[in-house]
Amino acid sequence: MRLYAVFIYIFLYAPIALIAFFSFNAGRYAMDWQGFSLDWYGKAFTNPIIIKALVTSLIIAGCTSIIATTVGTLCALGLERMRGSLRQLFDALIYIAIMVPGVVIGISTLIAFVTVFDAVNPALEAIGMARLQMGLWTVIAAHVLFNLAVVVLIIRTRLAGMDRSLVEASEDLYATPFATFRQVVLPALMPSILAGLLLSFTFSFEDFIIAFFVAGPNTTLPIYVFSSIRRGVTPEINAIGTTVLLTSLALLVLAQFLLRPSAKAR
Amino acid sequence: MSQLAPASRSKTVTALLVAPAGLFFFFLLVLPLIVVIIYSFGARADAGGYAPAFTLDNYANLPARGQAFFNTLTLAPLGTLLTALFAYPLAYFLAVKASPKSRTLLLVLVIVPFWTSQLLRYYAWIMILGSKGIPSWLAYLGITDLRIINTPWAVLIGAVYGFLPLMVLPIYVSLEKLDKRLLEASADLGANSWRSFLQVTLPLSLPGVATGSMLVFILLMGEYILPQLLGGGKVFFIGNALVDLFLQSRNWPFGAAVSTALVAIMFVTIVIYMRFVLSRGDVRRAALV
Numbered sequence: 001m002r003l004y005a006v007f008i009y010i011f012l013y014a015p016i017a018l019i020a021f022f023s024f025n026a027g028r029y030a031m032d033w034q035g036f037s038l039d040w041y042g043k044a045f046t047n048p049i050i051i052k053a054l055v056t057s058l059i060i061a062g063c064t065s066i067i068a069t070t071v072g073t074l075c076a077l078g079l080e081r082m083r084g085s086l087r088q089l090f091d092a093l094i095y096i097a098i099m100v101p102g103v104v105i106g107i108s109t110l111i112a113f114v115t116v117f118d119a120v121n122p123a124l125e126a127i128g129m130a131r132l133q134m135g136l137w138t139v140i141a142a143h144v145l146f147n148l149a150v151v152v153l154i155i156r157t158r159l160a161g162m163d164r165s166l167v168e169a170s171e172d173l174y175a176t177p178f179a180t181f182r183q184v185v186l187p188a189l190m191p192s193i194l195a196g197l198l199l200s201f202t203f204s205f206e207d208f209i210i211a212f213f214v215a216g217p218n219t220t221l222p223i224y225v226f227s228s229i230r231r232g233v234t235p236e237i238n239a240i241g242t243t244v245l246l247t248s249l250a251l252l253v254l255a256q257f258l259l260r261p262s263a264k265a266r
Numbered sequence: 267m268s269q270l271a272p273a274s275r276s277k278t279v280t281a282l283l284v285a286p287a288g289l290f291f292f293f294l295l296v297l298p299l300i301v302v303i304i305y306s307f308g309a310r311a312d313a314g315g316y317a318p319a320f321t322l323d324n325y326a327n328l329p330a331r332g333q334a335f336f337n338t339l340t341l342a343p344l345g346t347l348l349t350a351l352f353a354y355p356l357a358y359f360l361a362v363k364a365s366p367k368s369r370t371l372l373l374v375l376v377i378v379p380f381w382t383s384q385l386l387r388y389y390a391w392i393m394i395l396g397s398k399g400i401p402s403w404l405a406y407l408g409i410t411d412l413r414i415i416n417t418p419w420a421v422l423i424g425a426v427y428g429f430l431p432l433m434v435l436p437i438y439v440s441l442e443k444l445d446k447r448l449l450e451a452s453a454d455l456g457a458n459s460w461r462s463f464l465q466v467t468l469p470l471s472l473p474g475v476a477t478g479s480m481l482v483f484i485l486l487m488g489e490y491i492l493p494q495l496l497g498g499g500k501v502f503f504i505g506n507a508l509v510d511l512f513l514q515s516r517n518w519p520f521g522a523a524v525s526t527a528l529v530a531i532m533f534v535t536i537v538i539y540m541r542f543v544l545s546r547g548d549v550r551r552a553a554l555v
Contacts, residue, residue, distance in 0.1 A: 001355070001358075001359050001363055002359070002363070004355050004356070004359065005355075005356055005359045005360075005364075005372075008352070008356050008430070009375060011427065012375075012376070012379050012427070012430065012431075013379070014390075014394070015387050015390030015391055015394060015427070016379060016382060016387065016390065018390045018393060018394065019386055019387075019389070019390050022393075030393050030398075031393050031396075031398040031399065032398075071286045071287050071290065072287065074283045074284070074286060074287070075283065075284050075286070075287035075288075077283050078279075078280050078281075078282075078283025078284035078287075079284060081276065081279075081280045081283075082280055082284070090284065090287075090288070090291075093291040093295060093296070096295065097291065097295055098484075099484055099532060099533070099536065100295075100299075100488075100529055100532075101484075101485075101487060101488020101489075101505065101528065101529075101532070102488060102490070103488050103490050103504075103505040103508050103509065103525075104302075104488065104508070104525045104528065104529055105295075105298075107302065107508060107512055107521065107522075107525055108295075108298035108299050108301065108302045108525070109294055109298050110512070111298060111301050111302060111305060111316075111518065111522070112293075112294070112297055112298035112301050115301060141290075141294055142294060144290060144294075145290050145291070145294040145295055148287055148290055148291075152287070202381060206383060206384060208384075208385060208490075208491060209490050209491070209505070209509075212509070212513075213512070213513075222383070222385055225383065225385045225386065225389075226385055226491070229385065229389050229392075229495065233389065237386070237389075238386075241382070241383055241386040244382070244383065245381075245382045245383075248381050248382070249378065249381075252378075252381065
């Protein structure tokens with residue numbers, strides 16, 4: 001049993017270790033160790049294309065996570081107060097948004113954007129305004145759609161497990177609904193809101209397939225990594241990957257550390 | 267606002283709370299999916315893209331991508347099954363055998379790979395399974411001519427590797443909730459540990475297996491990167507066919523028909539699955555946690 005667990009952990013970590021190991025390779029070919037070097041880190045972080053892709057991905061993930069978490073939290077709070085068929089409709093939409101594969105979300109939003117652009121652009125040009133086109137905002141919109149559904153599910157689980165008597169106590173003490181929300185509900189939801197932010201940031205930052213369809217001429221980091229895997233990778237990519245891994249690990253540890261007091265309150 | 271009766275005011279608040287999400291769902295999910303369905307009855311414009319028409323040709327033409335459907339519909343369930351088989355013993359170890367002190371750390375270690383770039387992890391497997399990886403080591407042992415990369419086996423290994431964390435977590439949760447007194451009772455009644463496992467532990471942990479399997483199955487059905495990188499264009503899924511149809515051959519109406527078919531197959535599978543597997547009350551309750 002223990003042996004099996006060890007085997008699985010090796011299985012999980014060997015590929016990651018391999019990526020990190022070859023980021024220090026002096027040579028340029030994968031699986032061909034030429035000695036230790038930090039050159040690829042220097043090259044990666046002075047490569048303007050990589051930097052631009054990284055910044056693009058960070059902007060998209062940042063905007064996506066903030067919008068998706070805000071809209072998703074509001075929606076979960078609203079759904080709590082709703083009954084009947086409209087609520088069932090929302091439930092269905094949330095599950096559809098999660099079930100429909102990324103490829104199909106990419107395709108359908110691409111088609112929808114193109115259709116709208118074709119319809120609107122002649123009119124916009126006629127009045128001298130800029131044409132609508134694919135850009136960061138189209139990626140953000142498509143990412144928000146998917147992550148929004150995930151956030152609603154997370155917040156909702158938390159709301160369902162919440163102690164209603166606190167809300168009632170607050171109301172009995174003549175707190176306004178908003179005061180009750182700010183002082184009772186919001187603090188109780190905070191760990192889930194942070195979890196939603198973290199998850200949607202990661203999903204957006206990692207997404208390749210949706211951005212592949214709706215990013216237009218922009219290159220996100222996953223798109224850059226994908227195209228360089230097909231072209232033949234230099235250890236630059238390994239260096240970027242290792243840096244991203246270490247950064248996200250550090251953030252995870254930080255998040256764990258920050259969430260600890262509220263975790264105790266749970 | 268203050269003139270309104272409390273009930274209608276609270277309705278306004280509710281509407282305002284769900285409105286932004288409703289707009290997103292309507293304009294970016296419902297409307298696009300309707301457009302895809304409309305396109306699926308259209309014709310390909312000469313320069314690629316869409317030309318209005320009403321024809322069933324695109325659906326009649328689906329067998330042209332039969333291989334993609336076949337690969338997806340065999341490898342996605344098989345990959346899910348293998349992932350469950352590999353995940354279960356680990357989840358069992360974590361929930362039952364591991365010491366409480368090391369448990370949290372071990373659990374986090376299962377999840378961490380999931381937070382690293384999927385592309386890079388599959389790239390690592392290209393190296394491991396490629397000609398300079400495992401096959402070259404096996405050549406020393408006299409086993410030559412072994413090809414793993416760009417075969418269904420590579421895709422299955424990638425599936426287990428990529429989705430193991432997603433499967434371990436729900437199984438772990440259901441095993442961890444298990445009332446240990448049931449096992450004591452089973453032992454008191456003379457069952458050996460194997461029999462206790464088969465008759466108590468396994469049935470009670472099936473909800474976790476069901477939840478994990480559904481998650482992994484959904485993700486595998488729509489997978490693009492995994493077959494693209496580890497199948498090397500030889501073992502392609504519906505996702506790969508779709509990217510080709512939309513971005514290379516630009517046959518949008520046919521692509522729309524393939525998308526509609528994919529979503530329909532997934533939808534029917536999931537509904538049947540929910541009916542038969544999750545309809546048992548205990549399973550559903552646990553699965554929704």
